[in-house]
Amino acid sequence: MNVSSLVAALRNEARESNERRLLVLAGDREEGYEIAQDALAAAKIPEGKTSQVAPRSVLDCERVSQNRAGNLLGTTHEAVVFDAHDELRPNALGRVVGAVDGGGLFVLLTPPLDSWATRRDDFDATLAVPPYSVDDVSGNFRRRFVSLLRAHRGIAIVDVDSESVEDDGLTDPAPRLADRETERTFSGEDEIFPAAAIESCLTDDQASAVHAFDALSEPDNAVVVEADRGRGKSSAAGIAAGCFAADGEDVLVTARSYRSAREVFVRAAALLDTVGELADTDHDPPTKITTKEGGSVRFEKPTEAVSVDADIVFVDEAAALPVRMLERFLSFPRVAFTTTIHGYEGAGRGFSVRFRTRLEGSGHDVTDVSLVEPIRYAPGDPIEVWSFRALALDARPAVDPLVIDATPDTAEYRTIDADDLLADENLLRETFGLLVLAHYRTEPADLARLLDAPNVAVRALCWNDHVVSVALLAREGNLPTDVREHMYDGGRVKGNMLPDVLTTQLRDFDAGIPTGMRIMRIATHHAVRSSGLGSRLLAEVRREFSDLDWLGTGFGATPELLRFWRENGYRTVQLSTTRNDASGEYSALMFDPISSTGRDLYDRHARRFAGRIASVLSDALDDMDPDVVRESLLATDTEISLSSLTDWEWRLVAASAYGPGQFDHGPAPFRKLVVKQLADPAAPDLLSPRQERLLVRKVLQAHRWSAVADELGFHSPGEAMRALGASFQPLVDTYGNEAALAEKARYSD
Secondary structure, eight states: OOHHHHHHHHHHHHHHHTOOEEEEEESOHHHHHHHHHHHHHHTTOOGGGEEEESSSOOSSSEEEOGGGGGGGTTOOEEEEEEEOSSOOOHHHHHHHGGGEEEEEEEEEEESOHHHHTTSOOHHHHHHOOTTOOGGGOOOHHHHHHHHHHHHSTTEEEEETTTTEEEEOOOOOOOOOOOOOOOOOOOOSTTOOSOHHHHHTOSSHHHHHHHHHGGGGGSSSEEEEEEEOTTSSHHHHHHHHHHHHHHTTOEEEEEOSSHHHHHHHHHHHHHHHHHTTOEEEESSSSOSEEEETTSOEEEEOOHHHHTTSOOSEEEETTGGGSOHHHHHHGGGSSEEEEEEESSSTTOOHHHHHHHHHHHHHTTTOEEEEEEEOSOSSSOTTOHHHHHHHHHTTTTOOOOOHHHHTTOOTTTOEEEEOOHHHHHHOHHHHHHHHHHHHHHOTTOOHHHHHHHHHOTTEEEEEEEETTEEEEEEEEEEEEOOOHHHHHHHHTTOOOTTOHHHHIIIIITOOTTTTSSEEEEEEEEEEOGGGTTSSHHHHHHHHHHHHTTTSSEEEEEEEOOHHHHHHHHHTTOEEEEEOSSOOTTTOOOEEEEEEEOSHHHHHHHHHHHHHHHHHHHHHHTTTTTTSOHHHHHHHHHTOOOOOOOTTOOHHHHHHHHHHHHSSOOGGGOHHHHHHHHHHHHHOTTOOOOSOHHHHHHIIIIIITOOOHHHHHHHHTOSSHHHHHHHHHHHHHHHHHHHOOHHHHHHHHHHHO
């Protein structure tokens, strides 16, 4: 069979089954493009229905580069031609493979398959972090990728150099005709959406989701819609949002980025136009839609959305947001969450496991909907099956019954290297599945990093051959002088996050000399979480890497996470002064020094942190959660001297605690004393949590008295002032010099 005949057969088979087919053109790039052009002509796919993902335009159609592949999210094409000769970015592939409609072709141009894994490309260069070079990057990801191309059904492989067909990719399925014309209606006295809303749905699943959203017409309701990618959940949300806006409601839509929520606005505007209620849009595609009844559908970033007023809130791709951020949306009486179970945008299982209990305890009546039937292609589409496996989009941990009896004492510590993962698909799925749950940004590129990056290692606890806890580690430091100079002058150095921050932001030229291991992510199976497995894993990691200088980590700071890391020996060296746009949290950097060199590195940064933190908290971090401040300071292992305080400053503090003095007249000595109490490991336990929060909010963060009183439950600012004085009494008694004690005695009678 020649290539043109093969492509025509693939296209016919895809159209008859409403599935997609993949055509691999392996070999010379220019020859591959010539065959691709002939293939599109043989398949009778017009140029206007084709998109090319490549570094340069070759075909007469729309083109995006791989780093702009996100532009194709939410779009549909009869064909996508993906040029992987210069590089194969897993994220780009994950973004665009779903853009091919049922009956269409995904055309993949590659180097010769047998030698592809041994080549180093531009994406490999991103994995080669100093002091490693691109030659240290393995080709395991592409080796597995090629084997799956050859193993899965629906994938035709052509050697363009010999013009031979290695696999025709034909599956001879029974014909399936998509039922898109079925009339869909819901009737009942409680139906609030117009008929046009249900009629615009493409599947019964989607119609059911739209119908479920009408629960948001009443307060204290939440709707959760879960689905694999391509099932129309965002479109359903857009249809419902348009219906509410048509009735004059103010609908707020949020997501990790507008791009993720684009389809919500497209479908909302289309529905409003159909029912004659569309008044105006700001852009195409819009970020704000207004209706003739005064309603609106508008977008805000999550960090902004949590603090604005709206009648109804839709959180799209909720799995991409941290649980702590999602919890803040529960303050809205009418809220909906849509999330992807498997797919590029997020991991819905993590959303379900970690957020479900918070949602159920929120006081909302919860309506759950699951969408199974694909919108763009038939169920069981072979290209979806292949892409899920190739990019580990459906990776998940072991089911609960298999691990529920695991304990720290019975679990086995083991190294998991790339060979282990390649040899055992179940091990790969369980390992990567846990990492997906651990972090909202885990994505297909992380699978390649896991398999290929020379500085990355995986350690795990296993029980009965199942992964129950896993840590993703990255070796950092040991940087040569020229790299450290580049970094000190503001240059970006990949893969060395902790040395980079200490060098660039905190001006420590020698911070990149010691060698350490950063715990990038750590996750424990949800069925055995909080049982000590994570702590056991960290202890084993420390024992194994005792020849290094330090262990470290960085994460979005919450009181619970700070406490976990502190209890496992990690100590604070830095708090970021800007919030992460997606998580809404400030980041904390923590170290566990191992060698004397590592201890020297930690000690100098801990001293500097303790010395500057009071001024930072009264400025850039004045809105940080007081419990995050408390835990951050509690995890600071450094001695803090009060010898610099003068007799006058001690009298000022003592008079505020025991007499007529006032904190506002000279906050500096008060701040030093508070940092001493909260951060010095030798400090005795003198204060209640409420007193510590009072000291943080007023003394360190300089909030107004009225705001402090309201937040901490004091009846008046005056009561808060008296409570502050009382909180300083044990500090004066414990740390005060002779001048302080004399001042106390003056007012104690």
